[in-house]
Amino acid sequence: MNTTIWPAPTATRPLDATVEIPGSKSLSNRYLILAALGTQPVRLTGLLRSRDTELMMGALRALGVRCDVDEQVDTTVTVTPPAEGRFHGNTKVFCGLAGTVMRFVPGFAMLADGPVDFDGDEQAYARPMKPVLDGLEQLGATIEYHGEEGRLPFTITPPASAGECTSPSVVNIDSSGSSQFISGLLLVGARVPGGLELHHVGEKTPSLPHIRMTVADLRAAGVDATADEQSHVWRVQPGTVQLPGSVTVEPDLSNAAPFLGAALIAGGTVRVPNWPETTTQPGGLLPGYLERMGAKVSFPVENGTRYCEVGGDGHINGLGDFDLTAAGEIAPSLAAILVFADAPTSMIGIGHLRGHETNRLEALVNEITRVGGKAHELADGIAIEPVPAGELHGAEMETYADHRMATFAAMLGLRIEGVTVRNVETTRKTLPDFVGMWTGMLG
Structure with missing residues (x-):
């Protein structure tokens, strides 16, 4: 078993970073x-x-x-x-x-x-x-x-x-x-x-x-x-399957969530280039979710490249009942942000996360509680309650061999000193150089 312990860096100043995200x-x-x-x-x-x-x-x-x-x-x-x-x-x-x-x-x-x-x-x-x-x-x-x-x-x-x-x-x-x-x-x-x-x-x-x-x-x-x-029926006709001779893969918009979400936790601005105007990726819903939490979101175009730019001032809105059925894979990143929110949030529609790389709902509750936060499982999701900033404290975070739990822990470390992450290498599942990208974002 990999027992590498990585000290998650704390943000010491507002962010100002451009982060290139690998393919979806x-x-x-x-x-x-x-x-x-x-x-x-x-x-x-x-x-x-x-x-x-x-x-x-x-x-x-x-x-x-x-x-x-x-x-x-x-x-x-x-x-x-x-x-x-x-x-x-x-x-x-x-x-x-x-x-x-x-x-x-x-x-x-x-x-x-x-x-x-x-x-x-x-x-x-x-x-x-x-x-x-x-x-x-x-x-x-x-x-x-x-x-x-x-x-x-x-x-x-x-x-x-x-x-x-x-x-x-x-x-x-x-x-x-x-x-x-x-x-x-x-x-x-x-x-x-x-x-x-x-x-x-x-x-x-x-x-x-x-x-x-x-x-x-x-x-x-x-x-x-x-x-x-409406009827939950899909039909595929028989025939030849053939993609065009050349296909370009979009950036992974769900993997952008920890980086763009960092702008809300640490304050400042984070930009992701090559953001598509339209997409079938559930991560395409991310900018709207961040906006509801208090972020300023824009999509500037520079030299033909379209960016998603997210800015925050450190204040985060709680969302009450928040239906995340359409994009459950970004729930861990959103949960990390909501630990610091000003009001409770119940993320619902994500009961199926119990069958992912790990039981993500149980894992999120365990790790939020580990750093002094308050959270509990719901039948179909997770509830997160705010606590005074002084009650949150560093801890050694488990990742459960789950890449999204590792990035979740890194996000908490932006504002909580003393967070360490066990087996951060599990991020190689989708982000081969997560540690380098994360430290690069922090400058």
């Missing part, structure tokens, strides 16, 4: 998947190079896909699908702790020429998988579990014959625990004989923006994909 993990791994499903090579530029994307490329290589990294620019990767679109079976896929790998890649086993074994980090054994695997069983796959049912590790054996079908295969799953269950099935839907009609039978759908991202990316790859969100 969500988009990077979706583009890798769609490129592998095509018939022609695709050149991806601005690809995030982190543990999660390395795991994705490793998984695809195990299935017979070529992922060639440019020798000059390591964020440029050319993906070449296997001949005749048939993936290699009798192979092993290692998922690490990457949700997009463990939930998106199993669909490829439907298209393989033999069984595929899936395994991951020990902590990944606690992450739910059953809805996507139930969906694959409904499509004819055989699942053999080597541990607890519905979780890693397991083996997927594809149907004996794809056969011919003129009508779509209808699949019913409960995706309440993660939008990735729906995305994982939609991504391979065009390769299902007759196409796919996916029904979500749960009460709520977490992170709809991520599903919308998947649908938009499918359409960009020439796939006829439609969504009836």
Whole structure:
């Protein structure tokens, strides 16, 4: 176990920084998947190079896909699908702790020429998988579990014959625990004989923006994909999957949250370049959330580059009831800001965070309490109450092998002296040089 202890720096003056954010993990791994499903090579530029994307490329290589990294620019990767679109079976896929790998890649086993074994980090054994695997069983796959049912590790054996079908295969799953269950099935839907009609039978759908991202990316790859969100039904017509020959990945807007949020905690201004005018990323909602907390937000354009610029004076508004259903992945960053707010906030609509890299709701309560703050879990979220500044104190913060808990702890350290972070290296999952970026922001 990694026991590195990192002293989180405290801000000694208002910030004035420009921070370049690497490519979106969500988009990077979706583009890798769609490129592998095509018939022609695709050149991806601005690809995030982190543990999660390395795991994705490793998984695809195990299935017979070529992922060639440019020798000059390591964020440029050319993906070449296997001949005749048939993936290699009798192979092993290692998922690490990457949700997009463990939930998106199993669909490829439907298209393989033999069984595929899936395994991951020990902590990944606690992450739910059953809805996507139930969906694959409904499509004819055989699942053999080597541990607890519905979780890693397991083996997927594809149907004996794809056969011919003129009508779509209808699949019913409960995706309440993660939008990735729906995305994982939609991504391979065009390769299902007759196409796919996916029904979500749960009460709520977490992170709809991520599903919308998947649908938009499918359409960009020439796939006829439609969504009836009112009825919780998605349809993918059968056909060829092919991204354009060259695709550029947007910055990861959710990974911008700790840096832009730092402007509220420490005061001053933080700018992130290459902010898109429109985006399918849930992190695109971040500027509006920060504005509600009291930030001044603008989008200046300089020399053709569009920035998101966030300014703060150290005062933070509590938000009362705050529905974060659409963007739960930025909850840890927002929670760090709200520890210093002037009024209580109940972040709701994020019960599914209990099934992420760790139980994020429990982890957030533990760590807020550890530094003298007040927080408690709700059935569908977390409540944070203000405390006098003098009651907050330094502590050694746990990260639970969760990159967003590490950045959460760093944010608290901006205003609380003596915060140290255990295993800050877990940020390599999506931000390979987080420590360098963070200290650089502080000057």
